Amino acid sequence: MGLKTNTNWTLVPGTTRDIDAVRERCRKLVRRRAMVSAGVAAVPIPGLDVVSDMRLFAQLIDDINHEFGLSDEQIEKLQPKFRLIAYEAAIGVGGMLIGKVVTREVVTQLLRRSGMKVVARQAGKMVPLAGQLAAAGIGFFAFRQIGYQHVEACAKVAAKLVTAGVAHDGALARPA
Numbered sequence: 001m002g003l004k005t006n007t008n009w010t011l012v013p014g015t016t017r018d019i020d021a022v023r024e025r026c027r028k029l030v031r032r033r034a035m036v037s038a039g040v041a042a043v044p045i046p047g048l049d050v051v052s053d054m055r056l057f058a059q060l061i062d063d064i065n066h067e068f069g070l071s072d073e074q075i076e077k078l079q080p081k082f083r084l085i086a087y088e089a090a091i092g093v094g095g096m097l098i099g100k101v102v103t104r105e106v107v108t109q110l111l112r113r114s115g116m117k118v119v120a121r122q123a124g125k126m127v128p129l130a131g132q133l134a135a136a137g138i139g140f141f142a143f144r145q146i147g148y149q150h151v152e153a154c155a156k157v158a159a160k161l162v163t164a165g166v167a168h169d170g171a172l173a174r175p176a
Contacts, residue, residue, distance in 0.1 A: 030147030041139030068154040089160040
């Protein structure tokens with residue numbers, strides 16, 4: 001179950017059931033990190049939540065990619081034709097963070113896309129208690145939504161690789 005590895009091979013989840021199990025583990029991880037994000041958002045220090053979210057989110061993306069066998073290093077270990085399938089599938093599902101080294105700039109760009117939520121959270125902090133609770137709620141739902149989207153994108157890419165035969169036979173991947 002989960003990421004198939006041995007001393008010589010690094011592969012994506014091997015079956016649809018494995019993908020579903022990895023998806024659920026990653027969704028739990030997203031929810032836990034979203035709770036941490038919400039907790040930080042409730043602290044009435046402007047900007048603290050944005051810095052925290054950037055760090056939490058970058059680590060979350062790396063963890064999800066790794067769980068699905070789609071980190072930069074893992075994809076590079078695939079045969080070239082499977083690497084191409086992985087990147088084409090990632091583009092096809094809008095998974096701009098699949099197989100990428102997540103940098104501060106990439107996370108900043110992603111958080112900017114949800115800019116209204118960040119502005120609402122910051123504005124909410126100006127109103128005592130109710131504003132802090134609103135900021136925490138907005139932070140939780142925004143973080144969770146972005147995380148879930150990435151999990152689903154990774155699951156689709158992993159499914160395409162399974163369909164292509166990557167995880168069914170160790171001979172289809174390159175030695176590590």
